[in-house]
Amino acid sequence: MSIEKDIKQASFKSAHSKAMVNIVYTNNWLATLQMEVLKPYDLTLQQYNVLRILRGHHPEPITVIGIIERMLDKMSNASRLVDKLLLKEMVLRRECPNDRRAVDILITQKGLDLLAELDVLQKQWEQQLYGLTESEALQLSDLLDKLRQSPPESEQQ
Amino acid sequence: MSIEKDIKQASFKSAHSKAMVNIVYTNNWLATLQMEVLKPYDLTLQQYNVLRILRGHHPEPITVIGIIERMLDKMSNASRLVDKLLLKEMVLRRECPNDRRAVDILITQKGLDLLAELDVLQKQWEQQLYGLTESEALQLSDLLDKLRQSPPESEQQ
């Protein structure tokens, strides 16, 4: 559905604000769909993201700080997300040998198995939903990168 | 910053998943910036969005259902957001004359004044940040619309 219809807004004050609203709207749309896939597995989106980060480093461990650096939402509490995953036996905690302040986190076989199961659903879901061609998807990503670039006259991020 | 660097991921498995991650990342980026602007005014992003919806209908009232229909995030509790705005004297509640189940919500002058103040900041902020041309912004919005379209062989949304 076009965004104008779905949020009952006839027009936007500028192309930029329309794009911005569309990013927020599309993000919510994606998150809602993804949560529906995850719900039967009793995983939140954030827990799923953390698990995928851990798999990306498996069999190497990663510290909580390492997880935060790789999370899209840097604000959420990685320590408590790991707690939840620990209760579900999806991860292991180990004291980091180099730095006793830090804690190494590892994904368990149970976690890997769950992700493997979810990969299938995720793939089906992506194939069913994506209305973009490969090159359009790249173009979209480039435009988003460009959106986040400050113009030259303002200070660097 | 490019998304690969910022989330420390060297590559993505597909153009589509890269675009999807970039949408989520850009959405968080936008939300964080916007919250920084709102923080000194003690408004959350959701409260701000509700206020703007109310202004869009001013001087006509709008019911809670009407607000929900126009919100990007349909799940959040509009009734409680209105409560918060009521405490800040940004809105008024009135029994809806046609339907005594419904409640008419109106933005107050105080609310309008606050939004007017925020409009200036919002505009400055947009001008400073947008690295896209007008036509690129439209293109971005079109690509997002297209992303949300299911391919022809699957069922309608």
Place this chain on the structure above:
DNA sequence: TGACATTAAATGTTTTTACATTAAATTTGT
């Protein structure tokens, strides 16, 4: 070395979200 600053993770607290339930008013169908 020792004082001070910084870092990593956990914890406390408040607010917000997500989801279910409730209560009242309205609509529907007979």
Place this chain on the structure above:
DNA sequence: ACAAATTTAATGTAAAAACATTTAATGTCA
């Protein structure tokens, strides 16, 4: 008209997010 279903908004509750503080370990540097 009346019972049943639906709609509208509010409320209850548990989980999660946001944000500050704490604790322990490490780094810095005179």
